[in-house]
Amino acid sequence: MGKKGLVMSKPDLNKPDLARRRFLLGVGAATAATGAATASAAWGGNTMSDAFADFFQQHYQRMTEDEIRLTLERIERKAKRRYDADINCKNTPPQEGVVFGYALNISKCRGYRDCVHACVTENNLGEDTQYIRVLEMPEGSLDLNHADHYYDSKDLPHAGHYYLPMQCMHCDNPPCVKACPVEATWTEPDGIVVVDYDWCIGCRYCMTACPYQARHFNWGSPRLSADKINTDTHYLGNRPRPRGVVEKCHFCVQRTRENRQPACQEACPTGARIFGNLLDPDSEIRYVLENKAVFRLKEELGTEPKFWYFRDA
Amino acid sequence: MMDLYYLVRDGISQMLHGSLNYIIWVVLLLLLILNGGWFYYQQLSEGLVVTNMTNQVSWGFYIANFTFLVGVAAAAVMLVIPAYVFRRNDIKDVVLMGDSMAIAAVIMAILFVVVDLGRPDRFWHMIPGLGRFNFPESLLAWDVIVLNGYLLLNMGISFYIIYCHYRGCQPQLKRYFPFVILAIFWAISIHTVTAFLFSANSGRPYWHNALLAPRFIASAFCSGPALMLLGLQIIRSVSNYPISRMVIKHLAIVMTISLQITLFFTAAELFTDFYNEGEHAASARYLFLGLNGHTALTPWIWTALVMLVIATLIGMIHPLRRNRTLLNIAAVLTIIGIWIEKGMGFIIPGFIPSPIGEIYEYTPNMTEIMVSLGIWSLGLLVFTLLAKVAIPIECGTLRKPGVEVSDPICNLKNTPTKEGTSP
Numbered sequence: 001m002g003k004k005g006l007v008m009s010k011p012d013l014n015k016p017d018l019a020r021r022r023f024l025l026g027v028g029a030a031t032a033a034t035g036a037a038t039a040s041a042a043w044g045g046n047t048m049s050d051a052f053a054d055f056f057q058q059h060y061q062r063m064t065e066d067e068i069r070l071t072l073e074r075i076e077r078k079a080k081r082r083y084d085a086d087i088n089c090k091n092t093p094p095q096e097g098v099v100f101g102y103a104l105n106i107s108k109c110r111g112y113r114d115c116v117h118a119c120v121t122e123n124n125l126g127e128d129t130q131y132i133r134v135l136e137m138p139e140g141s142l143d144l145n146h147a148d149h150y151y152d153s154k155d156l157p158h159a160g161h162y163y164l165p166m167q168c169m170h171c172d173n174p175p176c177v178k179a180c181p182v183e184a185t186w187t188e189p190d191g192i193v194v195v196d197y198d199w200c201i202g203c204r205y206c207m208t209a210c211p212y213q214a215r216h217f218n219w220g221s222p223r224l225s226a227d228k229i230n231t232d233t234h235y236l237g238n239r240p241r242p243r244g245v246v247e248k249c250h251f252c253v254q255r256t257r258e259n260r261q262p263a264c265q266e267a268c269p270t271g272a273r274i275f276g277n278l279l280d281p282d283s284e285i286r287y288v289l290e291n292k293a294v295f296r297l298k299e300e301l302g303t304e305p306k307f308w309y310f311r312d313a
Numbered sequence: 314m315m316d317l318y319y320l321v322r323d324g325i326s327q328m329l330h331g332s333l334n335y336i337i338w339v340v341l342l343l344l345l346i347l348n349g350g351w352f353y354y355q356q357l358s359e360g361l362v363v364t365n366m367t368n369q370v371s372w373g374f375y376i377a378n379f380t381f382l383v384g385v386a387a388a389a390v391m392l393v394i395p396a397y398v399f400r401r402n403d404i405k406d407v408v409l410m411g412d413s414m415a416i417a418a419v420i421m422a423i424l425f426v427v428v429d430l431g432r433p434d435r436f437w438h439m440i441p442g443l444g445r446f447n448f449p450e451s452l453l454a455w456d457v458i459v460l461n462g463y464l465l466l467n468m469g470i471s472f473y474i475i476y477c478h479y480r481g482c483q484p485q486l487k488r489y490f491p492f493v494i495l496a497i498f499w500a501i502s503i504h505t506v507t508a509f510l511f512s513a514n515s516g517r518p519y520w521h522n523a524l525l526a527p528r529f530i531a532s533a534f535c536s537g538p539a540l541m542l543l544g545l546q547i548i549r550s551v552s553n554y555p556i557s558r559m560v561i562k563h564l565a566i567v568m569t570i571s572l573q574i575t576l577f578f579t580a581a582e583l584f585t586d587f588y589n590e591g592e593h594a595a596s597a598r599y600l601f602l603g604l605n606g607h608t609a610l611t612p613w614i615w616t617a618l619v620m621l622v623i624a625t626l627i628g629m630i631h632p633l634r635r636n637r638t639l640l641n642i643a644a645v646l647t648i649i650g651i652w653i654e655k656g657m658g659f660i661i662p663g664f665i666p667s668p669i670g671e672i673y674e675y676t677p678n679m680t681e682i683m684v685s686l687g688i689w690s691l692g693l694l695v696f697t698l699l700a701k702v703a704i705p706i707e708c709g710t711l712r713k714p715g716v717e718v719s720d721p722i723c724n725l726k727n728t729p730t731k732e733g734t735s736p
Contacts, residue, residue, distance in 0.1 A: 055434065059438075059444075059445050062445075129368075133669065135669065135670070143592060143670070144668075144669045144670035145595055145670040146670065147669065147670045147671075149669075149670075166669060175514070175515070175516065178447075178450050178451060179452070179513075180447055180451060180453075181439060181446070181447050181451045181453035181454045181457065182435075182438040182439055182444060182445050182446065182447060183446075184445075199435070199445075200435075201430055201432045201433075201435045201436070201438055201439065202361075202431020202432040202435075203426075203429070203430055203431075203453060204371045204372060204429075204431070205451070205452075205453050205510075207368070207371040208371065208372060208514055208517070208663075208664075209514050209516065210516060210668070211516025211517075211668045212516075212668060212669060213368070213369070213667050213668050213669045213671070215368075216368050217361070217368060217371060217431065218360070218431070219361050219362035219366070219367075220359060220361075220362030221360060242432075243360045243431070244360055244361065244431030244432045245431055245432060246431075298516070298668075301515045301516060302515075
């Protein structure tokens with residue numbers, strides 16, 4: 001098991017410098033490669049060194065490149081053990097001069113929820129977690145208390161209603177980040193609010209702080225089936241999550257940092273979703289922000305969401 | 314150092330020996346702790362999925378109990394202030410009981426947060442230096458500091474007094490008075506920080522309210538003195554510890570005044586919510602009247618309000634308050650009433666409706682109730698054991714070997730006071 005994980009290719013992080021730091025993680029991985037076969041049974045399929053390295057794993061922002069590489073390999077080994085899936089866990093860094101933002105055309109959305117399903121598949125979400133919630137709103141109201149969260153998917157759109165998809169707004173002033181007692185969640189340079197699933201202690205104060213119900217907790221171990229797992233994963237994104245930690249929409253960091261669109265945007269059949277770089281004056285999202293009457297949900301709370309809504313005139 | 318050894322030895326001996334009732338009480342608590350431990354073990358192996366909490370109501374019974382107990386801990390100042398600032402010697406005699414209750418309450422509060430964590434194995438992430446501690450940004454980080462600080466302060470002061478008495482000398486007030494003053498301000502801060510933990514959330518209008526911290530303090534000064542009053546009544550009936558009637562009277566009056574303030578604050582909130590009812594009042598409507606046919610919490614809050622009103626009336630009407638049985642009933646009603654008002658009546662409706670308008674109701678399940686019962690039993694056990702050691706030392710019947718046992722003041726049970734009536 002251990003050997004298989006170690007030989008996996010890791011193109012974006014090839015800087016073998018093992019001699020420099022052979023701290024906990026270095027020692028852990030070396031033992032894992034040799035002792036996996038004998039030690040695996042006693043730790044529920046986990047090797048003792050992997051369990052040890054898991055326990056002492058540092059905060060993402062504090063790890064050296066070597067430590068990150070060994071951690072990614074361990075994550076891949078874990079996915080193999082738990083789900084029998086050969087995942088590739090990346091650590092693609094943010095691009096210079098990029099801050100992501102989203103705009104959603106309410107007049108085009110018809111409530112099909114294709115974005116919800118695409119997100120579930122892309123991001124290896126467990127059975128009871130959805131990052132996107134489409135609200136069915138009565139025409140003429142923007143009071144979320146009048147929304148229907150569980151409307152019927154047949155015969156859409158329903159007369160007299162419009163649809164309001166919601167997900168993490170990636171606030172520029174995120175109350176969830178302030179709330180976290182251990183700095184397990186933060187804003188990346190490209191504007192994505194991320195969670196270090198291996199640092200979160202599961203206190204759920206961020207869920208209390210979020211005004212958009214955008215954060216989700218792994219109450220039990222997330223259940224995934226091996227054949228459905230998306231093997232293209234990112235440490236801060238869609239890698240399989242452990243139990244007892246908070247997760248959320250991460251603007252498909254595994255795709256968007258490689259110049260691809262997020263899964264929800266690609267899946268939308270009506271073209272209601274516009275995602276792009278807010279710092280690029282020629283981007284489509286900049287055109288929308290400059291030429292449409294856009295608004296943001298709960299703007300009065302001062303969280304500065306990077307998620308806008310607009311209607312065609 | 315030998316003295317410390319003797320204190321530990323004698324202390325443990327005190328804890329292990331007692332009347333049959335004492336043994337039965339301790340064994341009962343131990344059984345409830347074991348039972349809670351078993352349910353917690355299941356929660357650890359399956360995850361918090363075994364509770365009734367959801368992504369909509371992401372904090373439940375555990376945090377409700379936590380909030381209540383922080384208040385109880387803070388209320389120890391209602392003995393400390395008169396004892397040390399106003400030099401009331403009758404209260405100073407029992408101030409250690411108040412400190413013991415504060416210690417037990419803080420330990421319970423911390424445990425209720427620990428059992429609520431999804432990853433208690435990552436506890437070290439919070440240790441400054443070793444982990445990453447988001448101070449001063451996160452209110453939860455503040456809470457960790459003030460709760461642990463308060464625990465240390467109370468343990469330090471109590472230990473110093475007990476240790477001095479045990480060695481047959483008088484504690485030097487000027488040595489520990491600065492810590493007493495610090496503990497008084499600290500007590501207010503623990504409950505203020507806990508209130509800010511909730512009122513900081515601008516996305517939850519039910520909590521986002523400047524009245525919250527004053528309300529928390531006022532209700533803490535109802536339930537804390539009520540618990541102390543009951544505790545002292547019990548200690549008085551099972552030991553010969555001299556508890557003046559004036560102490561009971563003092564606690565009854567503090568409880569009553571705080572109840573009046575609490576009811577006034579509640580009325581002020583209800584007026585603001587309902588006179589021009591808007592979106593911000595949705596949680597209050599859900600709690601008091603039910604929302605869109607969802608009424609799970611309505612019976613809880615009305616029960617609590619009725620209890621608090623009855624307790625206030627007993628406290629306000631002098632002949633009723635002077636009746637010992639009625640006063641004890643008022644204390645019980647206050648404890649349960651505030652426990653509901655601050656727990657199920659405050660934490661849960663903050664999540665209902667959710668910030669995006671979803672109504673998802675919550676009631677605690679067997680796991681949450683059993684784990685909570687286990688923590689409560691542990692707190693009661695801590696208080697019992699502390700009192701069991703403190704009482705003979707304070708009475709002067711337990712001293713280190715070689716020190717003469719001083720006048721056992723506790724033989725003069727219940728010296729009559731001017732009032733003459735039994736409280």
